[in-house]
Amino acid sequence: MAFNVTLKQSGRQFQVEPDEPVLNAALRQGIGLPYGCKNGACGSCKGSVISGDIEQRAHAASALSNDEKTRGMALFCCATAQSDLEIDIREVAGVGDVQVRKLPCRVNAIEHKADDVVVLKLQLPANERLQYLAGQYLEFILKDGTRRCYSMASAPHDEGPLELHIRHMPGGKFTDHVFGALKERDILRFEAPLGTFFLREDSDKPIVLLASGTGFAPIKAIVEHAIHKQIARPITLYWGARRRKDLYLMDLAEQWAKDVPNFRFVPVLSEPDAADNWTGRTGFVHRAVIEDLPDLSGHQVYACGAPVMVESAQRDFSQHHGLPENEFYADSFTSAADLANPV
Missing domain, CATH: 2.40.30.10 (Translation factors)
Structure with missing residues (x-):
C-alpha cells in the first residue's frame, strides 16, 4: 500500500509507493523537489525526515555523511518510505510545469x-x-x-x-x-x-555564477537566457580551470563582458604553465569569489562543475561568508566513478 508524504514547509502531500524513491514519487505527481544526479552522488536532494521511517539505499559517502544520517537527514532520490512521512526540504516552483x-x-x-x-x-x-x-x-x-x-x-x-x-x-x-x-x-x-538548476527570476539579488571546466555549459544557457530576457541584475561569472586551453569558450565570456551591462567575467587558473603566459587570477575558483566578495549575504550563487568545487563553495560561502543556505543553487557534475564505493 502507498504511504503519505507531507512537506513541512507548505503542507502539501503526495503518495509514495512501496520501493519507490520519495523523489520519484514527488516528481511523478508534479511536486518540484530539488535534485541533480538522481543516483545518490550529488546531494542536491538532501532534506530532513521529521517523522516516519525510511530505508536509505546505497549512495556516495560524500553526498550524505554518517553524522547527517544521525541528525535525521536523507537523500530522497534513494530513500524509500517505510511508513507515512513528514519531511523538510526546499520546494522548487516551476519544474512541475x-x-x-x-x-x-x-x-x-x-x-x-x-x-x-x-x-x-x-x-x-x-x-x-x-x-x-x-x-x-x-x-x-x-x-x-x-x-x-x-x-x-x-x-x-x-x-x-x-x-x-x-x-x-x-x-x-x-x-x-x-x-x-x-x-x-x-x-x-x-x-x-x-534537474532543478535554473535561474530564479523572482529575485533582484546580484548573481554570482561559478563554473569549473564544462560546468560552463549550463552557466552559458543561464547567461544567454538572462540576456534574452533583459534581466538587469548584476551578474559576475567566475570560470575556473587548470590551464588556459581548458577555458574552451573564453572568447565568448569575454564578449559578454564587453557587450552586456552589469556583467563581469573573472577567469581563474589553478595550474597555469609557462606556455599559457597567464597574467590573470590563479588558485581555486571559489576562493576568487571570496577574495572579491567576502560578504555574500545579499547575493545568489549558482555553482556548476566538479563535486569538490561545489562542495567547497557551498561550505565556505554559507559557513564563513554570510550566504543564506537557500540562495546557493548547484549542479554537481558527478560520474559513475562517484558511486564506485557506495555506502
Missing part, C-alpha cells in the same frame, strides 16, 4: 573546442520543440539502458540545435564513443528536461 519527454535526435555537429572537449549539437525531429529551463540537463539513454547526463548549453529561446559540452573521460563508455566513433547524422535518444 515543464513536461519531461523522451525524444530521438540527430547529431548535427561535433566541434572540437579543446583536446578533451567537444561541443555536440543535436537536431530534434521536424516540428518537435523541447521546452526547458535554462540550466537543466538531459539524459542520453544508451542501447543497454544505462544513462549519461549532460547539461544543455543552449538557451530555451534558441531556435537552433540543442548544444552540449562534453569532456572526454578516458575509459568512459559514452565519452569514448563520442570522441572515437560518433559522427554527424548518427541518431541518439534522450530524456529531458531534468
Whole structure:
C-alpha cells in the first residue's frame, strides 16, 4: 500500500509507493523537489525526515555523511518510505510545469573546442520543440539502458540545435564513443528536461555564477537566457580551470563582458604553465569569489562543475561568508566513478 508524504514547509502531500524513491514519487505527481544526479552522488536532494521511517539505499559517502544520517537527514532520490512521512526540504516552483519527454535526435555537429572537449549539437525531429529551463540537463539513454547526463548549453529561446559540452573521460563508455566513433547524422535518444538548476527570476539579488571546466555549459544557457530576457541584475561569472586551453569558450565570456551591462567575467587558473603566459587570477575558483566578495549575504550563487568545487563553495560561502543556505543553487557534475564505493 502507498504511504503519505507531507512537506513541512507548505503542507502539501503526495503518495509514495512501496520501493519507490520519495523523489520519484514527488516528481511523478508534479511536486518540484530539488535534485541533480538522481543516483545518490550529488546531494542536491538532501532534506530532513521529521517523522516516519525510511530505508536509505546505497549512495556516495560524500553526498550524505554518517553524522547527517544521525541528525535525521536523507537523500530522497534513494530513500524509500517505510511508513507515512513528514519531511523538510526546499520546494522548487516551476519544474512541475515543464513536461519531461523522451525524444530521438540527430547529431548535427561535433566541434572540437579543446583536446578533451567537444561541443555536440543535436537536431530534434521536424516540428518537435523541447521546452526547458535554462540550466537543466538531459539524459542520453544508451542501447543497454544505462544513462549519461549532460547539461544543455543552449538557451530555451534558441531556435537552433540543442548544444552540449562534453569532456572526454578516458575509459568512459559514452565519452569514448563520442570522441572515437560518433559522427554527424548518427541518431541518439534522450530524456529531458531534468534537474532543478535554473535561474530564479523572482529575485533582484546580484548573481554570482561559478563554473569549473564544462560546468560552463549550463552557466552559458543561464547567461544567454538572462540576456534574452533583459534581466538587469548584476551578474559576475567566475570560470575556473587548470590551464588556459581548458577555458574552451573564453572568447565568448569575454564578449559578454564587453557587450552586456552589469556583467563581469573573472577567469581563474589553478595550474597555469609557462606556455599559457597567464597574467590573470590563479588558485581555486571559489576562493576568487571570496577574495572579491567576502560578504555574500545579499547575493545568489549558482555553482556548476566538479563535486569538490561545489562542495567547497557551498561550505565556505554559507559557513564563513554570510550566504543564506537557500540562495546557493548547484549542479554537481558527478560520474559513475562517484558511486564506485557506495555506502
